[in-house]
Amino acid sequence: MLPTPEVPSESLIRAAGMRVTRQRVAVLDAVTTRPHASAAAVLESVTLALPDVSHQAVYDCLGHLTVAGLLRRVTMDGGPALYETRTRDNHHHLVCRNCGLVVDVDCAIGAAPCLQPSHSAGFVIDEAEVIYRGQCAQCAAAASSTPVSDEVGEA
Amino acid sequence: MLPTPEVPSESLIRAAGMRVTRQRVAVLDAVTTRPHASAAAVLESVTLALPDVSHQAVYDCLGHLTVAGLLRRVTMDGGPALYETRTRDNHHHLVCRNCGLVVDVDCAIGAAPCLQPSHSAGFVIDEAEVIYRGQCAQCAAAASSTPVSDEVGEA
């Protein structure tokens, strides 16, 4: 069920005009297989393939890949930055207030900025980011069936 | 031009069922006169009235006032949390990518959640936060008239 990249990470990195390093390939692979991963989660994944990667290398790779447009960086409230490979479709996110689950939502309009504010105060707007907050199916079910509990219920 | 509170901070705090302390009044006053202030900015403002406030007191006050619904906490990208007194009108924000200026935008719809995602993945959504990103009038003008410059131009 994990996404099988249409184009291998190495090709994407090379196509972006960047040097192809094991660290970059591993970082891009990690985000591809696990979207919405934090830098710490990426470090954990990458360490499986490259036991000696430094966290700094992970931050550098994430930064460079983001600038190159191969990754998109999003932050939910004050939490750590999350990374994903869907970069140019202007999609939005659903975030569970309870468990932190992040799910993509396609943008109904499509191209950015998909919304226009009621008044722009002179701003030249290029993007409208939307974050839907609430409870995911599991947390909502758990909350209604067992009011005071931390159980997660069945999958 | 600074907002003159309709109801003094002290009354609001008391009405919320909280103890009225100098620190809380000063913190609420600070956010009222300077919306979108960070904890550090609030500490700076509060220090003018209470030279010996601790930063911890500021964090405590901001936290309690937020839980009580007297303040709303928003975070722009990875920056420090910003606080504002408009709490229940579901308004949104314009953020300048260049200078960080944050401006309120009324929500065209009104009540939260003002938007519905194209598919909710089972989520029970209670809020849709919108962040419009771009350049403020000043930065946009500076960018188009003097391509490589940091000047701010006239007000």
Place this chain on the structure above:
DNA sequence: ACCCTAATCTTGAGCCATTCAAGATTAGGG
């Protein structure tokens, strides 16, 4: 295939925003 050099990575320190913990102060009901 081998150099060479800038780009990248490793190591390790440092910074900022925020939180934790323990003891002193204080608001406000009785």
Place this chain on the structure above:
DNA sequence: CCCTAATCTTGAATGGCTCAAGATTAGGGT
């Protein structure tokens, strides 16, 4: 005016991220 829990002060600690210096390495040139 007391009393006690809520709040504040002080000081240390954490997490996420960035800075800096030196070692390694990708990949164009020969």
